[in-house]
Amino acid sequence: MLPALTVARRELSGYFATPVAYVFIVIFLVLAGALTFTLGNFFGRGQADLQPFFSFVPWLFLFLVPALTMRLWAEERRLGTIELLLTLPLPQWQAVVGKFLAAWAFCGIALALTFPLWITVNILGEPDNGVILAGYVGCLMVAGAYLALGAAVSALTKNQVVAFVLAVALCFVFAAAGSPVVTEFLTQRLPVLAEIARALSISDRFTGFTRGVVAARDLVFFASFIGFFLFVNAVVLDHRKAD
């Protein structure tokens, strides 16, 4: 077994040994459910799908994922365990990947626990379960992207509040990059940037998944996005671990 998986296993059990896991999951489920049924008009739409749910998940992750990542490296620094972890015989990138995998698996667990919604639509009607599965894959991709970004930010600063605010702000940039407000503004002034903004937009990519389309280029986008920020994380960690 790779050392990264050993790190991931320890991290994940660490979540459940502290209130972090339970608070995160409960708040996520309550908000996801409440938004889906109220603002999402789940029943009133008269359609058996999870579209309202999927439309809120990226926005919930925008706040909840940075709450998860802000402590990722800051906590190790506070406890001094960063010195222990990084003097064990494992390549540093494996520690980075291990921490990321644990957080990602954790988001996967939180998403999996929304299964009652899926059961509900299947009782009420005959939804296209392929589309729903694609939507869940999309949610996982968005979570992964935000996690990688947030983890890199948390390696950058010792202060958890700074890590949280900065991660939310940066995630928001990528979430909003494809929105009409941004792209229209840019098209009028700098058309080149508008193209780039659309290409980097996490929400645009996500929309494809919620329609049931798992496109290779979207998967490649998320994989490169995650890979890039994990790389940034490793580089930043190497420079700032002992600060």
Added chain:
Amino acid sequence: MAALIEIERLTKRFAEFTAVDEVSFSVARGEVLGFLGPNGAGKSTTMRMLAGFMPPTSGTARICGADVVAQPVAAKRSLGFLPEGAPTYPEMSVTGFLGFTGRIRGFRGAELDDRVAHAMQLTQLEGVRLQPIETLSKGFKRRVGLAQALLHDPPVLVLDEPTDGLDPNQKHEVRALIRRMAPEKAIVISTHILEEVGAVCTRAIIIARGRVVVDAAPSVLERQGQTLEQVFRSLTLGAPAEAA
């Protein structure tokens, strides 16, 4: 035979402040080196560089021939390191924590269990094996950190204040343990406790303002008609207490 620890002109600068200034020494198998100095003299910084945690500004450190910067994983495999303050994951149990470090070091199954049991036996942790580390006293926490450093029976041990926070009986046990292991290993321990040097060390280095000011056997230092404390005070007094 080459020394197990080789440090050459190791230097660490933080902006204007030079924490460690061209420190060189080597430690052979069988030696127990007492690393002494006032707070802020550069002890922990030197140990962090030796353990591959803090990159040196210049100079080299090698463990069993492996450069800690160029071959970090190989160097760390031969090293048992107790960082300053003996950090551990508070929510884990003692066996859980030792199992984690053992798995990272590549032990599995029955061998892992044996290693963990043996390390707990050496540091007398069996009575608290399933307790979360956060519920343990300071002395126990320190010994969990020590057990982690001994788990893989490394040829090189670097221990930053291994007896800090232990009661006199536990101090005695840890010193006896270090003496028992000494013939097989190269050991560096940092300490404020001068009597410890006489008790376990075969050699002492006193560091002040980032520089090595003395490198000799404790008996040699004392033979000049002074106690170790007098030697220490005369060599290090006036050292600024900047940084840790």
